[in-house]
């Protein structure tokens with residue numbers, strides 16, 4: 001069973017930098033844009049040094065939180081909670097009775113918990129989980145035979161749950177590529193994310209240059225008369241085709257990232 005994390009203490013790796021001279025050189029450009037990332041930064045927002053590279057800026061996180069919502073959703077799982085950018089935005093919508101934020105790094109999770117508290121997230125909406133999101137999701141999708149014990153999280157109700165995944169964008173540098181090869185993304189490539197997330201509707205937060213063909217090819221293809229297959233990315237699709245919506249999220253006219261919205265595998269089986 002999956003255990004909810006207690007509130008973890010901030011550590012020496014959790015920082016609230018207040019002056020440029022204290023900020024490591026490689027994150028200074030992010031720190032200078034701190035109020036775009038967290039408008040309430042001065043309330044005492046904490047991040048680990050690594051978290052600056054991956055945190056979703058608040059305006060983008062808020063917009064995604066609107067776009068991902070479906071009227072039937074009551075639970076959202078943020079697979080890679082990081083410093084809490086998206087988890088907090090999901091919780092602040094008021095759309096979900098449960099927001100599950102999974103993070104495997106204890107220092108980063110402590111920052112996320114602190115940041116949620118500073119952002120006036122209502123008590124009890126976010127359930128934090130300290131662990132590996134792939135193992136945790138597997139367990140949450142398994143049928144439970146016993147009643148959940150105290151502080152454990154009950155199995156997910158599939159029809160009312162949606163997943164969000166903002167994985168690390170490691171491996172080749174996405175900014176130096178015209179088209180980013182998602183099979184080379186590290187440590188989890190598109191296939192690994194799809195294998196884990198496909199049972200539920202899910203949204204993947206990916207580099208803006210991600211290969212759209214790869215995003216389409218990951219879904220099972222509907223055979224056509226001439227033997228080729230079709231999967232639509234955005235725009236118009238035949239009624240029976242699976243539709244992947246891809247949205248660029250921009251700030252000041254520049255795309256920060258794209259999000260690919262996928263239906264659950266069962267929905268795909270229905271249309272195949």
Ligand SMILES: C[S@@+](CC[C@H](N)C(=O)[O-])C[C@H]1O[C@@H](n2cnc3c(N)ncnc32)[C@H](O)[C@@H]1O
Pocket residue numbers: 051053054055056057079080081082083084085086087102103104105108131132133134166167168169
């Ligand atoms: C790009 S950041 C997520 C940023 C987050 N959306 C935010 O706004 O703060 C990716 C995070 O995933 C965490 N992570 C990487 N692999 C993980 C795994 N297998 N399970 C849980 N968390 C993981 C990393 O520690 C990192 O904090």
